[in-house]
Amino acid sequence: MRLEQRFYLVEAVQGVVLTAGHFFRNMGKHVAHALGRKDARGAVTIQYPEERRPYSPRLRTLHRLVRREDGSPRCVACMMCETVCPARCIYIVATEHPNPEIEKLPERFDIDLGKCVFCGYCVEACPEDAIRMDTGILEFSSYSRRGMVYTKETLLSLEPAGADGRPASPVPIPANRTV
Amino acid sequence: MILDVGIVFGRVLFVMLFVLNMGGLLGWVERKQSAIMQDRIGANRASIFGLRVMGLFHPIADAIKLLTKEDFRPARADRFLFWLAPFVSVFFGLVAFASIPFGDTLRLWDREIPLQAVTLNVGVLYVFAMLSLGVYGVMMAGWSSANNYALLGGQRAAALMISSEIAIGASIMGVIMVYGSLNMQDIVRGQGQYFLGGWVPAWGLLTQPLAFVVFLTAGIAATKRAPFDMPEGESEIIGYFVEYSGMKAGMFMMSDFLETVVIAGMTTALFLGGWQIPWLAADGFHFPWGATATLPHLLVVVLQVGAFVVKVSIMIFVMMLVRWTLPRFRYDQAMRLGWLGLFPLSILNIVLTGAVLLLFGEPA
Numbered sequence: 001m002r003l004e005q006r007f008y009l010v011e012a013v014q015g016v017v018l019t020a021g022h023f024f025r026n027m028g029k030h031v032a033h034a035l036g037r038k039d040a041r042g043a044v045t046i047q048y049p050e051e052r053r054p055y056s057p058r059l060r061t062l063h064r065l066v067r068r069e070d071g072s073p074r075c076v077a078c079m080m081c082e083t084v085c086p087a088r089c090i091y092i093v094a095t096e097h098p099n100p101e102i103e104k105l106p107e108r109f110d111i112d113l114g115k116c117v118f119c120g121y122c123v124e125a126c127p128e129d130a131i132r133m134d135t136g137i138l139e140f141s142s143y144s145r146r147g148m149v150y151t152k153e154t155l156l157s158l159e160p161a162g163a164d165g166r167p168a169s170p171v172p173i174p175a176n177r178t179v
Numbered sequence: 180m181i182l183d184v185g186i187v188f189g190r191v192l193f194v195m196l197f198v199l200n201m202g203g204l205l206g207w208v209e210r211k212q213s214a215i216m217q218d219r220i221g222a223n224r225a226s227i228f229g230l231r232v233m234g235l236f237h238p239i240a241d242a243i244k245l246l247t248k249e250d251f252r253p254a255r256a257d258r259f260l261f262w263l264a265p266f267v268s269v270f271f272g273l274v275a276f277a278s279i280p281f282g283d284t285l286r287l288w289d290r291e292i293p294l295q296a297v298t299l300n301v302g303v304l305y306v307f308a309m310l311s312l313g314v315y316g317v318m319m320a321g322w323s324s325a326n327n328y329a330l331l332g333g334q335r336a337a338a339l340m341i342s343s344e345i346a347i348g349a350s351i352m353g354v355i356m357v358y359g360s361l362n363m364q365d366i367v368r369g370q371g372q373y374f375l376g377g378w379v380p381a382w383g384l385l386t387q388p389l390a391f392v393v394f395l396t397a398g399i400a401a402t403k404r405a406p407f408d409m410p411e412g413e414s415e416i417i418g419y420f421v422e423y424s425g426m427k428a429g430m431f432m433m434s435d436f437l438e439t440v441v442i443a444g445m446t447t448a449l450f451l452g453g454w455q456i457p458w459l460a461a462d463g464f465h466f467p468w469g470a471t472a473t474l475p476h477l478l479v480v481v482l483q484v485g486a487f488v489v490k491v492s493i494m495i496f497v498m499m500l501v502r503w504t505l506p507r508f509r510y511d512q513a514m515r516l517g518w519l520g521l522f523p524l525s526i527l528n529i530v531l532t533g534a535v536l537l538l539f540g541e542p543a
Contacts, residue, residue, distance in 0.1 A: 008516070009392065012505055016497075019504040023216045030215070043220045 055136060055165035060120045062137040062172075063111055063150075064158035066130050073156055074130035077104040081122035081131060089115035090122060106152060113140060114148035136161025137171055186292055191277070194296040197488075198276045198440050205436040205495065206238045212496070213503040241429070248425035253325055256422065260323035265423065265430035268316030272437030275309035278302035279444045280364045282454045282484040283461065286476060294454075294484065295364060302363035303351060306445055307344065310401055313438065314340040317403070317410060320431070321419035332418035335510060336403060336410035342517030343400035343407070349525035350393040353532040354449050357386050367453030371460075377467040380457045383450035389528045391450045393521050398442035399498055400517065404435055406505040407513055414507075443494035451490045454483035 004010045029042035046053055055061075066074045077094035095107040122131050135158045142148045150172065159168040207222075211234060214221025225236040252261055279302070282294030299305050314336055321333015355361060358369035372381045384391050400407040411418035420431045447453055458466050459482065463473040474482075508516065 012501070015504045016500050019216045020500055022218065023212065023500070026215045026218060042215065042218075044218045045220060047220065 052166075055161070057134075057165065059136070059165070060118045060123075060133040061161070061167075062113070062135045062140060062158065063116075063122070063131055063133050063155055064135050064160070065109060065152065065155040066132060067156060071156075073106060073109070073152065074128050075106050075109060075126075076102060076128055076130070077106040077109075078127060080125040080127060084121045084125040086119060086121065087115045087117045089113070109152035109155065110149050111155065112149045114142075114145050132160070134160045135169065136165055136167040137169070139171055186290070190292070190294070191296045194276055194279075194281065195273065197281070198273055198437060201440045201491075201495070202272075202433055202436040203238050203242075205439060205499075206241060206432070207235060208495070209436075209499060209502075210234070210237065212499050216500070216503055242426075245426045245429040250427065251422075251424040253422050255325040257323035257325070260319045261422075264316045264320035264323060265427045265434075266316070267319060268313055268434040269430045269437065271309045271313035271316065272434040272441065275306050275313070275438075275441045276444055277309075278305045278363055279441075279448050280367055280453055281487045282480055283368075285480050293364065294480070298364065299362065301361045303355065303361050303366070303449075306363075306441065307348060310438065310441065311340060311344055313434065316434070317419050317431075320423065324419070324422035326422050328416040329419050329421045331416050332410045332412065332421070335412070336419060339400060339403065339407060339410060339513060339517070342514055342522075343397040346393055346397035346517055346521035346525050347401060349522060350390040350397065350528060351449060352525070353387045353390040353528045354383050356529070356532050356536060357383070363448050363453075367448055367455060370452040371455050373458075373467070380452060380455065382452040382455070384452075387450065387528070387532070389524065389531070391446075393525045393528065394450065395446060395497075397517070397521050398446060399501060400513065402435055402438040402442055402498070404439065404498075405502050406507045408507050409510045409513055412507075412510075439495060439498055440491070443491045443498060446494050447487060447490040451494070453490075454487040456482060456486045459483070 026042035029040040032040035033042065068074050076097075077092050079092055079094070082088075082090045082092050089112040091108065091110040091112070092106050093108040094104045097103065097105040118133070120133055123133055137158070140148075140150075154172045157169065158172065162168050211221045213219075221234060222237045223231055223234040225231070225234060225240040227236055252258070277296040278299045280293070280295040285292040285294055295302075297305075317336040318333040321329045321331070321336070324330070354366065358366045360366055360369070366383075370380065370382050373379060374381055379385065403410050411420075420428050423431065458464050459474075459479065461476070461479060463471060463479065465471050
């Protein structure tokens, strides 16, 4: 260490001058912003709920079940996703499909998002391209574990995110959110 | 008679409300100032009817939250001392400001009202006595929590308090030698003199620069806040208030802020000329280039009280800057700084001041 560094005071004053410089520069920008100069920003942080950073198109977000043209799920209840899921958070109950061309239909398709690790294996495993993770929805929460279980109807109602990565459908709130 | 009592109450109430409100506001100042220093915005979400006012409602929201929290007491804690400790801590933080003058004598209706909560001949000693007693609350909290980490925090607070108080006490010896009084009001009045042909006010900052640095450093240490936060030490021991919850924990935080206000007030009174405004005498401005501006007595007093408040605010700003700039000291480093750095420096300051006073005549 150099001699002036051994005297803590010099370095301390240098540090205080640096942070004070930041304070007064940012304060000036805040004042300019309040006076109408809307391009002056005193902070570099993103004001989260109002502002969001752009999401990557590859970002894995809340799952959705892809619909056929008649609105029924494209899923054929082959259990591939349930089998591959490392968190074991998918529960499928299969039933007969009225159309003999199609093998099966999920009677229930629940995803426990409290357990899901968002690995995306279910999307990769699906032979029918029936489950995707492209809704852009990140803010789902619940007051109970039970409320984190999303059912087939909820997952079917979701739309893919827009071109800017913003969610196209509102954050689904399960009926038993507060249970 | 009743008017006299009322005046005394008014003086005490002014100081009390000033310190309490400053202490409460410091929670907001700390959040916002640190945020702006770090290119952030800071807490701004608490709102009443959609009104945010730069997050000024956050102290109220904090207080409501703390008051409605569960008041937990460990099963093996000493019931009485555990309950008493936060009150002791806050009490001595509040009363310490009493002998700091916030203005000159106010003449109203043929009365002379000293603008000071208590007129004490030993005002300087009183403030330090109260500040040192404040550490009893911290030690009580540490001991009575029946928690070894809390006990460690309490012991560290005591050790830090001793090593900083000695440096504080020794550093203001120089100020007392220069102005020749232990009465805070006399010290502030002494700083109303001028040197260099009446251009420069004889503030303690200029007559005692070394004492100012030592006092400010030791004073920041006495507030137990970063960079001297080893009694709390979030990163290693949680500190003396580890077992406290709700408003009791809030009171310990509050007492830190109160001590910050007291140290800022002390620094203002001893080194920044207290309520003095350069070239403002009791009857108006007397500029060194010959011009004068006569002002009514009441306006002069208001200006002086305003000057005191502004100076205290600036000192608080500086202390917050230091708190949010410097990394914290390790326990042994703080001890070494106190005993091997600040204490010898303040002794050196006493010797130098004595030599200068001996060589260049009378105290200023």
